[in-house]
Amino acid sequence: MEATNHIAFIVAAYAAAIAVVGGLTAWVMLDYRAQRRKLADLEMRGVTRRSAPMRRPEPTMEKEEA
Amino acid sequence: MAIADLANPSRFLRFANRTIPWLGGLTVVAFAFGINQAMVAPDDYQQGATVKIMFLHVPGAWLGTLGWGVMTIAALGTLVWRHPLADVTAKAAAPIGAAFTLLCLVTGSLWGRPMWGTYWVWDARLTSVLILFLLYLGVIALWRTVEDPSRAARAAAILTLVGAIDLPIIKFSVDWWNTLHQPASVFRFGAPTIDPSILIPLFIMTVAFTLAFATLLLAAMRNEILRRRVRTLRLMQASAAS
Numbered sequence: 001m002e003a004t005n006h007i008a009f010i011v012a013a014y015a016a017a018i019a020v021v022g023g024l025t026a027w028v029m030l031d032y033r034a035q036r037r038k039l040a041d042l043e044m045r046g047v048t049r050r051s052a053p054m055r056r057p058e059p060t061m062e063k064e065e066a
Numbered sequence: 067m068a069i070a071d072l073a074n075p076s077r078f079l080r081f082a083n084r085t086i087p088w089l090g091g092l093t094v095v096a097f098a099f100g101i102n103q104a105m106v107a108p109d110d111y112q113q114g115a116t117v118k119i120m121f122l123h124v125p126g127a128w129l130g131t132l133g134w135g136v137m138t139i140a141a142l143g144t145l146v147w148r149h150p151l152a153d154v155t156a157k158a159a160a161p162i163g164a165a166f167t168l169l170c171l172v173t174g175s176l177w178g179r180p181m182w183g184t185y186w187v188w189d190a191r192l193t194s195v196l197i198l199f200l201l202y203l204g205v206i207a208l209w210r211t212v213e214d215p216s217r218a219a220r221a222a223a224i225l226t227l228v229g230a231i232d233l234p235i236i237k238f239s240v241d242w243w244n245t246l247h248q249p250a251s252v253f254r255f256g257a258p259t260i261d262p263s264i265l266i267p268l269f270i271m272t273v274a275f276t277l278a279f280a281t282l283l284l285a286a287m288r289n290e291i292l293r294r295r296v297r298t299l300r301l302m303q304a305s306a307a308s
Contacts, residue, residue: 028285035292
């Protein structure tokens with residue numbers, strides 16, 4: 001069985017793997033930047049966990065960090 | 067630091083910030099070594115060079131099922147202990163598991179065409195893996211549909227536990243039914259049936275993919291904690307303004 005007969009299938013499979021791992025990596029990195037930017041924007045406007053108002057909107061995991 | 071300490075989101079973030087660069091670096095090294103070993107591995111006596119697709123297909127299948135396994139344990143954490151970090155884990159693992167399941171399906175098709183003469187057959191193994199992929203999409207859709215994270219987490223946890231039935235079906239489908247897909251040759255009772263010259267590169271590639279999975283999961287969990295922090299702050303801001 002000649003490798004050259006099936007080289008296109010092998011290359012396509014490795015291209016798919018690069019697309020999946022690369023795509024996931026790009027997704028988590030871009031999402032991280034986006035969330036950090038949103039947090040920085042909120043902090044610039046003076047909204048921080050320290051400036052929390054008396055009334056909390058809902059129970060979240062934040063309460064464990066007190 | 068005890069493992070239980072990581073249940074605190076702030077401590078988890080510090081742990082993730084320290085660990086992700088090291089895990090990422092280790093992943094790159096493992097992939098470099100694994101791909102090198104895969105390229106110099108001999109051709110199979112029957113399947114020729116197409117056996118190199120196995121170095122992607124088997125890790126894809128392993129991580130597709132591992133992802134749902136992680137989500138199943140997290141679902142128990144959500145429903146039994148109602149722990150927010152369990153919700154975070156389940157939500158973060160879903161797209162990663164879905165992507166690796168898709169990789170398994172695509173590489174399987176690309177391997178099947180030259181070996182079986184077809185990209186797809188509706189046999190039990192292929193169909194049960196396709197169902198796993200559709201279950202992943204269902205869970206992701208559920209997370210996106212329900213706005214309140216804690217309600218979404220409970221709904222997704224129930225779907226995850228129901229979907230876990232598919233895992234043993236995938237594993238034993240090749241034993242229970244007459245399938246075109248070959249029986250287990252690596253994860254089986256007794257020794258693997260693959261020659262070490264191919265088994266060792268396969269093992270290294272599986273380790274590399276698993277490290278990639280762990281890195282991506284940690285990073286996605288960190289993002290989800292930050293996303294919830296942003297949501298909480300915005301709700302506080304809106305609450306203070308009203």
